[in-house]
Amino acid sequence: MTNERDERAEDRDQPARSTVVLRALIVSSPLAAVGVTWLAAGRAVLPVALLVGLLAALCAVHPDSHFGVLVVAAVAIEWLAIVDHHATAWSIAAAAALTVFHAALAAATLAPETAPWTLAMRRRWTRRGAALIVASAAMWVIVVVTTTHAWSDGTWLFAPALLILAAGATWASRRATWAGGR
């Protein structure tokens, strides 16, 4: 009798299909970003892929943890270290992969593993993710424009970016909590 009750409990605890998809995206998207980095650089660094894969797997198990920051940091450091072409279009693909990773990680914290997502939720998250990818593409266009002109020594890009970052950080720190929430 105990075994059958355990089996019933296991059936109840089966993750929803949406959860499986999200976990798969959490693992696969950083690896895709690493792959894109290799394509942009023309060479591969296998230990980084292993590290990113391990960290991504940890993120899939514990989406509420801070392993996601390490994954993004690892991908960024690899990009910084091996990609020499600063206006490469591969950066859009890498940004898209990181967008998927970020969205999947955030989405995985929304609901219990066994809760199925509604169609409207899936559509909204997909729409918003696509919007961020479009924003990345727009950013790439700005980067290309500012770095391919002779007058560009980076000042036109980095000075406003620095100001925007400082203002954004100050503004965001004032809006860090939900009243009555976390």
Add this chain to the structure above:
Amino acid sequence: MLAGAAVLGHRPDLLVLAAPFVGAAVWAALLRPTTPLTVHQSMGHPTLSEGDATTWRFSVDDPGCHADDIAVRLRVPEWIVAQPADGAAAAGLRDDGDRVLDIGVRATRWGRHRVGPARVVASSAWAGFQWVSESGLDARSLLTLPRTTHFDATAGSVHRPGLIGVNRSPRQSAGTEFASIRPFQPGDRLRRIHWSRSLRTGTLHVTSTWADHDRHVVLLVEGFDDIGRSEGIDGSTSSLDLTLRAAGSIAEHFLEVGDRVALVVLDNRGIHRLPAAGGSRHLRRLLETLSTTDPTGRLNDTGRVPRGLHPGALVVMLSPLASPTALERAVTMAAHGRSVVVVDCLPRDITQQFPGDPLAGVAWRIRSLERALEIERAGESGVAVVQWRGPGSLDQVLRNMRSNATERSQRPT
């Protein structure tokens, strides 16, 4: 972090990688919720029958309209099946309709189940901010009544005194149903005289009627043991499942035909009584009492006959007859002049319910042989034992008891 590295390291390509994170952060901060949410929960029906389902509804009041998604996790105990599975559900607050989240709750076995508490989490855009319900979403009690099957006993009633019910007594007495026209006897009422027959024959004749009969049934339920494997309403049944469902079905039948039914439940916590009464409300009370039967107490069956049983009642005793004590109790009641029917509620496949334990199967086969002997001896003492096989199980026994009672009533004294 990425944007900072891009700026400080003069790497514009990192700004492209940073763009989605900055965008999501700004998006989340712009849509930051400023007012707490209010969550209401309600349960469709606090009382169900086995196999029935109700809806647990959560509604969210979001005055700021900044919460995007809501997720609920309802704690469900054993014998409760939630839909979606595990009592977990998620929905978009605005794009999924009316800010209501429903979780189906289906009870698969009788008893009082505590469902909940629930935890509700609301998230804003990009899950940037989350609101978790802290209190106010308490657990609720869900009473599940045993499932009754329509019991189709067609046998007539056993002779019992009383003049209220709708059953025709085997005796002729004051009543409403015509029986015969017979010669006048001292004591007959004058209004019963059949004048046309009397004038034609020259002697007084009266119309006789069958007495209306009130049946008083006592259901004596033994809940000391729960033998066998229970899988709820959808699977195999344990002895207590059979006992309670049979008791509910028998009670429903007798109450439907206008009889009065009393209930005495013996379990390891003591004796629980429900006085005799009739009607659908009484059936509800009776099922509620049955559903609180608890075999996990510390008292043991002493074999004593519970006091206060109506002397003229038909006692229907429901028991798995796991120990000889149960039949001894029935024999004692029969020896005191009560009409006793024992309904055997041991699952018929009890010897096959322990596939991993061959000794248990052998033990139950030996016990079954002993039970057969005990049942035979009880029959010799005037106690009818019938195995519960669903509707109609008691028909043959009631017919036999009725014919015996008729013979006794017609025997010259």
